[in-house]
Amino acid sequence: MDARVTEIQFVPKGDARGQLIALEALSEQVPFEVKRMYYIFDTTPGTVRGNHAHKNLKQVLICVSGACTIVSEMPDGKVVEHRLDWPNRGLLIEGLVWRQMKDFSKDAVLIVLASEHYDEDDYIRDYVRYKGFCREFNCVTKV
Numbered sequence: 001m002d003a004r005v006t007e008i009q010f011v012p013k014g015d016a017r018g019q020l021i022a023l024e025a026l027s028e029q030v031p032f033e034v035k036r037m038y039y040i041f042d043t044t045p046g047t048v049r050g051n052h053a054h055k056n057l058k059q060v061l062i063c064v065s066g067a068c069t070i071v072s073e074m075p076d077g078k079v080v081e082h083r084l085d086w087p088n089r090g091l092l093i094e095g096l097v098w099r100q101m102k103d104f105s106k107d108a109v110l111i112v113l114a115s116e117h118y119d120e121d122d123y124i125r126d127y128v129r130y131k132g133f134c135r136e137f138n139c140v141t142k143v
């Protein structure tokens with residue numbers, strides 16, 4: 001249940017026609033088998049999504065249009081913010097990270113690649129329970 005948030009720079013295959021980014025499962029950029037993909041769009045102005053952690057899920061987040069900010073709280077309490085504002089930037093989130101997504105631009109489309117099928121039992125949606133989990137399992141913040 002260690003936790004890590006890693007910014008990933010994707011290398012576009014650009015030519016005179018424009019840019020193309022290809023992501024493959026079990027690669028350096030996506031170090032897991034992708035079992036699910038979902039996307040968030042048409043977000044209500046000012047909304048804050050997330051406010052939960054996952055017990056086992058690994059995810060790569062990419063804002064393929066517009067921009068949004070991902071706020072990650074690590075088990076040691078450290079908080080890091082990443083502004084995803086270009087399709088060649090991704091964020092790999094692993095382990096017990098309490099996350100929020102906020103400051104969505106009107107045109108934001110946030111795509112998420114996930115390592116597991118949807119499972120509500122994998123969510124920790126209560127912050128006090130999250131802190132308890134971090135203590136109980138002695139979670140380590142990896143850098």
Ligand code: T46
Nearest residue numbers: 036037038040049050051054059061099101112117118
């Ligand atoms: C995460 C952040 C980045 C499903 O039925 N299947 C799915 O695969 C997902 C992701 C959600 N849902 C349902 C569950 C809720 O009834 O869609 C509804 C909205 O989900 P939620 O409130 O969890 O959405 P966010 O934006 O707060 O969080 C989502 C992911 O759920 C979460 O895993 O890490 O995006």
